[in-house]
């Protein structure tokens with residue numbers, strides 16, 4: 001039997017209707033890359049099986065791009081993971097109604113844990129929890145507010161039946177400095193649920209290093225800046241994780 005390959009999730013982060021990249025997730029640090037729909041379609045045409053689609057305005061509380069994000073999700077033939085500002089019944093219902101494969105809850109898991117637990121119980125595998133950390137401290141509200149200890153929260157979410165975690169080292173995000181492999185190893189040691197790695201991928205070697213963590217529980221990797229900066233193509237990335 002062949003070992004599973006690392007899933008790749010090219011990212012489209014949307015701010016004010018544009019595809020952007022941030023550095024360390026800081027509002028105002030964005031570089032614009034034009035139409036998010038065109039970016040999403042381009043990743044799909046390049047062979048992506050997943051799209052990681054983030055509404056940054058909803059995450060930061062500076063408005064939202066919900067109708068655009070829904071339009072992009074509906075235009076995709078591939079699986080879509082939706083993130084950003086999904087924090088209550090209305091935003092969760094709207095996100096799930098787009099037909100996305102799953103949604104990421106971040107802030108809600110920290111600020112309204114009972115609501116997040118209910119969402120996990122009701123929607124199972126369609127809910128992933130985004131664990132966005134500096135060191136081992138979780139961050140919410142577009143990574144601006146403190147949200148407690150990573151490992152305590154992970155234990156709580158495991159006990160509530162969370163299906164999957166998306167783990168971002170904010171210090172690495174958008175910096176092209178390589179993923180935090182130690183953090184990912186530690187998270188995989190603390191949970192038996194699959195982990196999607198996010199933040200910092202800069203090279204095909206980074207993707208090969210993440211592939212080596214698949215047996216530990218790393219299921220996928222979100223890739224943003226490296227693709228937009230043309231450090232490699234998505235086709236090359238897909239080939240590298242297959243090899």
Ligand SMILES: O=C(O)c1ccccc1NCC(=O)[C@H](O)[C@H](O)COP(=O)(O)O
Nearest residue numbers: 011025059142173174198199200224225
């Ligand atoms: O995902 C969120 O909800 C979010 C909220 C606030 C700021 C950033 C957010 N997400 C960013 C991403 O998911 C990035 O696209 C991803 O980590 C890729 O990082 P990189 O490859 O380093 O560009």
